[in-house]
Amino acid sequence: MAQPAHIKRDESYRDAISTVDKRGKRVWVYPRKSHGKFTTWRSRFGYALLALLFAGPFISIGGEPLLMINIVERRFVFFGQVFWPQDFLIFVVGFITFIVFVTLFTVVYGRLFCGWACPQTVFMDQVFRRIEHMVEGDWKQRQALDKGPLTTDKFWKKTLKHVLFFGISFLIGNTFLAYIIGSDELLNMVREPAALHKGGLTAMFLFSGVFYANFAFFREQACTTVCPYGRLQGVLLDRKSIVIAYDHVRGEARGLFRKGESRAEAGKGDCIDCKACVYECPTGIDIRNGTQLECVNCTACIDACDHMMRGVGLPTGLIRFASEDEITEKKPFRFTTRMKAYTAVLGVLIGVLATLIVLRTDTETTLLRTPGMLFQTQTDGRISNLYTMKTMNKTPHDLPIRLELMNVQGEIKLIRKALELKAGELGQGELFIILANDRLEGMKTKLVIGVYSGDKLLEKVKTSFVGPINTKRS
Numbered sequence: 368m369a370q371p372a373h374i375k376r377d378e379s380y381r382d383a384i385s386t387v388d389k390r391g392k393r394v395w396v397y398p399r400k401s402h403g404k405f406t407t408w409r410s411r412f413g414y415a416l417l418a419l420l421f422a423g424p425f426i427s428i429g430g431e432p433l434l435m436i437n438i439v440e441r442r443f444v445f446f447g448q449v450f451w452p453q454d455f456l457i458f459v460v461g462f463i464t465f466i467v468f469v470t471l472f473t474v475v476y477g478r479l480f481c482g483w484a485c486p487q488t489v490f491m492d493q494v495f496r497r498i499e500h501m502v503e504g505d506w507k508q509r510q511a512l513d514k515g516p517l518t519t520d521k522f523w524k525k526t527l528k529h530v531l532f533f534g535i536s537f538l539i540g541n542t543f544l545a546y547i548i549g550s551d552e553l554l555n556m557v558r559e560p561a562a563l564h565k566g567g568l569t570a571m572f573l574f575s576g577v578f579y580a581n582f583a584f585f586r587e588q589a590c591t592t593v594c595p596y597g598r599l600q601g602v603l604l605d606r607k608s609i610v611i612a613y614d615h616v617r618g619e620a621r622g623l624f625r626k627g628e629s630r631a632e633a634g635k636g637d638c639i640d641c642k643a644c645v646y647e648c649p650t651g652i653d654i655r656n657g658t659q660l661e662c663v664n665c666t667a668c669i670d671a672c673d674h675m676m677r678g679v680g681l682p683t684g685l686i687r688f689a690s691e692d693e694i695t696e697k698k699p700f701r702f703t704t705r706m707k708a709y710t711a712v713l714g715v716l717i718g719v720l721a722t723l724i725v726l727r728t729d730t731e732t733t734l735l736r737t738p739g740m741l742f743q744t745q746t747d748g749r750i751s752n753l754y755t756m757k758t759m760n761k762t763p764h765d766l767p768i769r770l771e772l773m774n775v776q777g778e779i780k781l782i783r784k785a786l787e788l789k790a791g792e793l794g795q796g797e798l799f800i801i802l803a804n805d806r807l808e809g810m811k812t813k814l815v816i817g818v819y820s821g822d823k824l825l826e827k828v829k830t831s832f833v834g835p836i837n838t839k840r841s
Contacts, residue, residue: 385651397506403670413493424545464716471709477610482665540574597660606691644668728826760788777802807834
């Protein structure tokens, strides 16, 4: 964010990220345990998300899981609705809708998702750092423990911490595996001999190892180095976006607090330079320098600053949710033209996605005349065409399929046997459609075929029927 013209600031922090020093060596971050209203709200929200995450594979809607992404079988379930690769258009529109939503959300609220709902942040702050606080103590104790020699106390604390880390990672790995193969299959893996599920067990330990390495060692670098979302801020944010911001107009110039001193007369702003916001930042930045790609909007700095302001009798809100325009020009939040445009596009995409889902049928059928074949004349004088049919069963149930002509009288004769599709199966077959001469409309007759399962109409398929060029309906 811009600073007042009379204050010269060091901008060198923009040349490197906070977790890597000038020699390219990792800078380990020891955030202080945070307290405050935002921390409390974020913890409650995080625990709710964790409860939903771990319970998700075992929640079913209509006999189907709440969420399952079975890449192996190419079977995807969202809120009990089964989707297959044939629903590719829905996936594309859904993905575009998600991207536009993230863009709009970032334009208006910055990286609020990262600090409050991202699994990386939720697990790191609400699970793994809490384990560190319980086992090793707060930031000063952890720093001293890491810098100190290997003692019995250090050995047992580190061992206990990493055992707990791997145990939690193993639980997370099992949960994510359940989202891929389903909870029933996961429970079968637990009950049955390991030799029957070598592939699943390998995946389970692979997931667990990845999660353990991430949360035990990689940690905040997933946000500052790997995740591209932070770098998008430079493109998506503007002076009207609401972010976690330091009120440099009110806070500068910084100066230590002295009891009984008039800060205005001493030429000091409200910032007492206590660095509490820096000590509690989980990515190791100084928010007073302005919005940075490492900031995940976790609000720890807000709670830290408010606590110090109350302690010295100054107004809270020196660090708060605000836009640059609100701080420098005292302008209230306004829904800008860009925000309105993104919202309009998002509304259209949501409408298209909802329409595609509502109009989605239980089956997807293609019916094409066999290439290279003309019509045939039957012994009774009727005309027949040979067709190739492909039908995809999108439901989780077996479906017996039958076809009926809906717009003209005629006969449909399947070659071989009746078509009965298993759940998620793509069925293929050939059939003849036979029409009397007086039912034809010239060389090409448009047909509408109903695809039924029992008495239920699943979908309507259109095709054409070729007859003699001189044939006309009587």
